[in-house]
Amino acid sequence: MRFLSRPEELILLAVWHLKDNAYCVPIRAYLNKFTGKTWSFGSIYDPLDRLEKKGLLESHLSGPTRTRGGRSKRMFRLSPAGRLELCEIKALQECMWNEVTDLVPERQEA
Amino acid sequence: MKTCRGGPPRILEWILGFLHADRGEFTHLGDFHEGYDEILGKSGPAAARIWYVSQVLKSIPGFVRVKAYWSVVMLRNYTVISIRNLIRDRGSSLINLIGLAVGMACFLVILTYARFETGYDGFHEKADRIYRVLSRSEGAGSGWTTDTSDLLGSALSSRIPGVVRAALVYPAPGDVILEFGEGRFSQTGCFADESFLDVFSFPAIRGDGRSALSKPSSIVLTESAARKLFGREDPVGKVIGRRSMGGRRELTVTAVLKDVPQNSHLRFDYLVSLETLRAGPSASNMFGSWDICYFTTYVELAPGESRESVEALVPAMMSRAAGSDRDRSFMKFFFQPLKDIHLRSKGISGDSSDGDIRYVRLFMAIASLILLIGCVNHVNLATARSSVRAREIGIRKVSGAYRTQIFRQFLGESFVTAAAAGGLALGLIAFAVPRLNGLFGIHLRLRVFAFDGLGLWLAATVVFVGFCAGAYPALVLSGLRPVVPLRDYAPSGKKSAFLRNLLVVFQFSSAVTLMSATIVVLSQMNYVRSERLGYNREHVLVVPAREQETMQKLPALRAAFEERSEVVRAARSGSLPTRLGVRYSGMEMAKDDGTKVRLNFDIGYVDDHFLDVFEIGLAAGRDFRPGDKDVVLLNEAAVRELGWKDPVGRKFLGGPKEVVGIVKDFHYGSLHNKIGPMALFYDPGGAQISVRVRPGDLTGTISVLRSVFERHVHGQPFDFYFLDDAFNALYEKEVKTGRIFGAFAVMAVLIACLGLLGLTSFNVSRRRREISVRKVMGASFSRLVCLLNGDFARLILLANILACPVAYYVTSRWLREFAYRVPLKPWIFLLASLLSLAGALIVAGWETVRAALRNPAEVLRHE
Numbered sequence: 010m011r012f013l014s015r016p017e018e019l020i021l022l023a024v025w026h027l028k029d030n031a032y033c034v035p036i037r038a039y040l041n042k043f044t045g046k047t048w049s050f051g052s053i054y055d056p057l058d059r060l061e062k063k064g065l066l067e068s069h070l071s072g073p074t075r076t077r078g079g080r081s082k083r084m085f086r087l088s089p090a091g092r093l094e095l096c097e098i099k100a101l102q103e104c105m106w107n108e109v110t111d112l113v114p115e116r117q118e119a
Numbered sequence: 120m121k122t123c124r125g126g127p128p129r130i131l132e133w134i135l136g137f138l139h140a141d142r143g144e145f146t147h148l149g150d151f152h153e154g155y156d157e158i159l160g161k162s163g164p165a166a167a168r169i170w171y172v173s174q175v176l177k178s179i180p181g182f183v184r185v186k187a188y189w190s191v192v193m194l195r196n197y198t199v200i201s202i203r204n205l206i207r208d209r210g211s212s213l214i215n216l217i218g219l220a221v222g223m224a225c226f227l228v229i230l231t232y233a234r235f236e237t238g239y240d241g242f243h244e245k246a247d248r249i250y251r252v253l254s255r256s257e258g259a260g261s262g263w264t265t266d267t268s269d270l271l272g273s274a275l276s277s278r279i280p281g282v283v284r285a286a287l288v289y290p291a292p293g294d295v296i297l298e299f300g301e302g303r304f305s306q307t308g309c310f311a312d313e314s315f316l317d318v319f320s321f322p323a324i325r326g327d328g329r330s331a332l333s334k335p336s337s338i339v340l341t342e343s344a345a346r347k348l349f350g351r352e353d354p355v356g357k358v359i360g361r362r363s364m365g366g367r368r369e370l371t372v373t374a375v376l377k378d379v380p381q382n383s384h385l386r387f388d389y390l391v392s393l394e395t396l397r398a399g400p401s402a403s404n405m406f407g408s409w410d411i412c413y414f415t416t417y418v419e420l421a422p423g424e425s426r427e428s429v430e431a432l433v434p435a436m437m438s439r440a441a442g443s444d445r446d447r448s449f450m451k452f453f454f455q456p457l458k459d460i461h462l463r464s465k466g467i468s469g470d471s472s473d474g475d476i477r478y479v480r481l482f483m484a485i486a487s488l489i490l491l492i493g494c495v496n497h498v499n500l501a502t503a504r505s506s507v508r509a510r511e512i513g514i515r516k517v518s519g520a521y522r523t524q525i526f527r528q529f530l531g532e533s534f535v536t537a538a539a540a541g542g543l544a545l546g547l548i549a550f551a552v553p554r555l556n557g558l559f560g561i562h563l564r565l566r567v568f569a570f571d572g573l574g575l576w577l578a579a580t581v582v583f584v585g586f587c588a589g590a591y592p593a594l595v596l597s598g599l600r601p602v603v604p605l606r607d608y609a610p611s612g613k614k615s616a617f618l619r620n621l622l623v624v625f626q627f628s629s630a631v632t633l634m635s636a637t638i639v640v641l642s643q644m645n646y647v648r649s650e651r652l653g654y655n656r657e658h659v660l661v662v663p664a665r666e667q668e669t670m671q672k673l674p675a676l677r678a679a680f681e682e683r684s685e686v687v688r689a690a691r692s693g694s695l696p697t698r699l700g701v702r703y704s705g706m707e708m709a710k711d712d713g714t715k716v717r718l719n720f721d722i723g724y725v726d727d728h729f730l731d732v733f734e735i736g737l738a739a740g741r742d743f744r745p746g747d748k749d750v751v752l753l754n755e756a757a758v759r760e761l762g763w764k765d766p767v768g769r770k771f772l773g774g775p776k777e778v779v780g781i782v783k784d785f786h787y788g789s790l791h792n793k794i795g796p797m798a799l800f801y802d803p804g805g806a807q808i809s810v811r812v813r814p815g816d817l818t819g820t821i822s823v824l825r826s827v828f829e830r831h832v833h834g835q836p837f838d839f840y841f842l843d844d845a846f847n848a849l850y851e852k853e854v855k856t857g858r859i860f861g862a863f864a865v866m867a868v869l870i871a872c873l874g875l876l877g878l879t880s881f882n883v884s885r886r887r888r889e890i891s892v893r894k895v896m897g898a899s900f901s902r903l904v905c906l907l908n909g910d911f912a913r914l915i916l917l918a919n920i921l922a923c924p925v926a927y928y929v930t931s932r933w934l935r936e937f938a939y940r941v942p943l944k945p946w947i948f949l950l951a952s953l954l955s956l957a958g959a960l961i962v963a964g965w966e967t968v969r970a971a972l973r974n975p976a977e978v979l980r981h982e
Contacts, residue, residue: 033150050150051177070146076156078126080149 011063011094017056019044021065021095024085032071032082033057057085065091127155127171135175138182193524200511201532208504214877215500218870219540219588222493223580224547225866228555229486230576236479239382239461239472243320245419248283250426250454252416253467256717263453264702265469266412269405271452272312274440275416279432281424286315286417287393288385289405290471295363296665297389299348305665306344308389310396316376318419319385326355326374335394338370344388345375361391366667370395384460384472409440409447415469418454426454449717466792468702473852477936482859488629489867490580494588495622496874497536501529501592502619503881509599516601525597533589534581541581548573591618620914623878626871627918627955628925630864634951635926636933637864639943643934644857646941648850653785654696655734658814659842660821661695662828663807669835670806676831677728677808683827685812685820690728693805696735697845699723699787699797706772710762718760721787721795724802730782732811740767740780743801750801751776755784757796771798789849793938809842868955872962875911879963883907883970891975900971907967908960915959919952926951 013021023039024031033053040048060066071082087095126132132148139147151174159167205212240246252271253263272285289310297306313333322328324342331339338359345354354372361368370391379386397406405413420429430452438448455464461474512525664670673691680689694700703720710716727743729735738755751771758766758781769778784794812820821839828837847854883890890903898906926948934940 033147034153037154049177050147050154050174051181054147074149077149077152078132080145080152082149083146 031085126152138178211877218496218873219493220543222490223544226486226490248420249457253453255451263467265415267416272416281429283419284314286318287312288415298360306388308387311390312393321376323374331374332392335398337373337392339374339390362666497588513601522597526593529593530589534585537581537585624918628922630868630871631922631955632926633864639930643941647790660810662839687811688731689810690732692725694723721797723799726803736783738781747801749775750779752799754797876962879966891978894975903971923948
């Protein structure tokens with residue numbers, strides 16, 4: 010298993026979640042919704058490219074649509090390796106988090 | 120603003136698309152489009168636009184990074200490929216490089232020379248406002264002269280508002296001796312008035328330059344003259360002696376100037392204040408009359424004042440000239456810009472500058488031609504090689520290269536070649552210039568790193584050559600369709616072959632034109648020197664008197680010379696046929712039919728032996744006799760202009776001088792000018808003795824003359840020169856010019872031949888298999904050579920046919936500027952053609968013969 014950066018991991022999750030509608034704009038919207046922060050397009054393109062290069066994602070061009078100035082979308086999908094990766098991450102994290110039972114934020118002194 | 124299509128403004132989208140060249144698709148743009156629309160819906164167009172702009176700005180760093188990365192990758196690839204190609208065609212690459220380098224070196228050297236010539240007198244701060252006043256009288260045979268009266272300067276500066284001040288210069292004739300203590304040096308110099316140093320920028324390093332020339336008996340030295348006389352001492356305030364024909368005078372040094380720059384038309388080792396002359400004994404003969412013209416006048420105009428408007432005021436001033444009893448408006452004046460003096464003074468009498476704009480232009484033309492010929496080599500070789508590179512280009516294109524990329528690749532290669540050639544050229548220049556300076560007697564200085572110096576021009580030339588030589592091949596190569604080279608091994612490239620042929624024709628026609636021009640220039644120069652002068656310049660020694668004591672001994676010395684058996688005749692005169700003397704301009708004289716003409720007379724001062732010594736013939740009348748008074752000899756040209764039927768016995772200029780004889784025309788001065796009206800005055804008091812000696816043992820004769828001289832004269836060392844040398848000095852510049860011209864013409868031919876060599880060797884190597892097969896099938900050696908050479912021979916023949924009329928036209932136009940010119944004969948052009956043909960055949964023949972002699976088995980073995 011490879012170690013991924015946090016954004017990569019989140020993006021991989023988003024792609025899995027979005028299934029057939031996984032391209033940059035919904036991915037960004039999904040991430041914005043969960044993290045509560047505004048992700049720039051650039052901060053999504055780079056991890057996407059990297060993940061594709063690592064073989065965890067596959068991509069293809071969709072046909073052009075009218076809504077976006079007639080431009081096609083680059084659609085992403087998890088590759089088998091990506092799927093495996095996500096499973097391993099999930100397993101690892103669950104495994105490690107199970108050890109953590111009494112973690113709470115420190116109380117701030119007033 | 121509402122756009123019907125929605126989405127961000129087009130221009131921003133276009134910029135973003137340019138910066139985000141994502142895999143050649145535009146999915147990113149689509150994403151940004153959606154993002155824009157979303158913000159548009161939520162917070163309005165302004166926010167959306169701001170967001171979009173910020174996206175554009177943010178994508179710049181990435182863009183730069185990507186560009187840089189890929190350009191490095193591609194550059195590495197290009198470099199590798201071009202180095203491989205260079206190594207594969209070592210021979211032709213080297214030829215190409217050498218041709219370009221030599222061409223660039225020639226171009227830069229000539230450019231430096233031309234810039235030196237055209238930069239004359241540019242160092243004066245007020246160079247644009249200083250003019251030299253030329254004068255001319257209305258009438259036949261009157262040309263412009265620099266000689267003006269001393270009254271002109273003061274009249275101009277006081278009566279014409281645009282003239283700030285005027286400077287007067289009187290060039291002291293010949294060398295004089297300056298002495299201080301034991302030191303005596305022969306130096307040349309001028310008399311100049313006090314405003315001279317205000318008008319011109321000759322900075323003083325010691326003393327006060329402003330007032331240095333205001334008092335009588337002041338002298339200003341240049342740095343090197345001061346060093347000779349005084350060593351390291353401060354000369355200001357010291358008194359030195361100046362010995363000249365007028366005797367010895369004591370002068371006080373008032374200032375030391377920096378040495379006169381190389382590119383100044385005014386040359387002097389010292390300046391004496393004009394007041395000295397005014398206070399001297401001969402002042403009344405030189406000053407105060409409009410008829411006596413000894414001085415060169417320079418004027419400085421007020422800033423912003425135009426020459427024309429000032430010149431227009433002069434006639435009115437001259438009609439009521441101060442100090443004159445009559446209307447002087449027949450005297451015309453022209454303000455010659457200071458910077459024009461060096462190059463545009465041909466035919467102005469009294470001018471000593473040896474520059475000539477015609478030669479500068481000629482040289483620049485040659486230089487550009489040579490450079491072009493070098494570029495053509497590059498173009499030809501590059502397009503010829505295209506068949507080899509075609510597959511590479513095909514692969515590149517199939518792998519997705521844009522045409523502009525390939526264009527840039529080849530242009531880049533061309534720039535690299537040009538830069539390498541530039542480096543080589545720099546080496547060549549550094550090597551050649553000191554030698555050229557010696558050979559041609561010019562003073563070029565190399566300033567590679569000066570801003571306006573060689574470096575900048577070199578860079579400009581490299582860029583120019585890189586572009587000129589690279590653009591066409593790059594265009595052709597990048598335009599190749601990938602299918603063609605990948606399918607067939609060699610594309611036919613008919614179009615580029617045609618262009619190649621055209622360029623070869625161009626090269627050789629220019630080479631032939633240059634060569635014919637060289638032959639014409641050289642033969643014109645020979646012609647000028649061998650033209651019948653009308654006097655005999657050989658075997659004449661001239662012994663000048665440098666000071667007054669010697670002058671007094673001259674009669675006895677002349678007689679003593681004549682007593683010797685080695686001497687044929689000796690004459691004492693102020694004038695020599697190479698340098699006559701003063702010019703009387705605008706002399707009004709009456710013709711036979713009563714009409715009046717204005718003539719300019721060149722006047723010589725000679726004694727009764729002069730005609731014998733120089734073997735000048737008499738057409739009518741008699742020679743001078745000892746004791747003659749008020750007699751004059753005219754030349755035939757003068758009689759022709761005057762239209763006198765029976766000139767002997769008539770009064771010259773209305774008397775008192777009487778014409779006693781007519782001499783046959785002889786060329787006094789330079790052969791550039793036609794023989795004009797001339798008069799010889801009888802004057803047995805000249806300052807030099809001309810001795811015609813018997814041919815034979817010259818060294819013996821000279822030592823005899825020396826011993827005679829030393830017996831009579833003490834104080835002045837015996838020095839002499841041959842008239843022949845003085846004559847040659849008149850044409851020194853021409854001889855040098857001819858040499859330079861010839862050298863560069865040869866260069867042009869060599870570079871053209873180099874190109875041809877490269878082309879043939881390339882062609883031969885491409886056709887090696889064909890030749891072998893032909894040979895195997897029974898082709899004879901001579902047929903093979905004919906086959907291989909036929910194309911080029913035809914081209915060069917065509918080039919010759921084209922070049923001859925051009926060469927004829929160009930050279931005949933050039934010759935038109937000479938008063939006496941060599942006739943243009945067909946053999947000149949024939950010779951040039953034959954030479955070029957021979958050169959080309961030798962060059963091309965060498966390669967083809969080698970190829971034809973090869974054993975076909977060696978070549979075909981590898982198949």
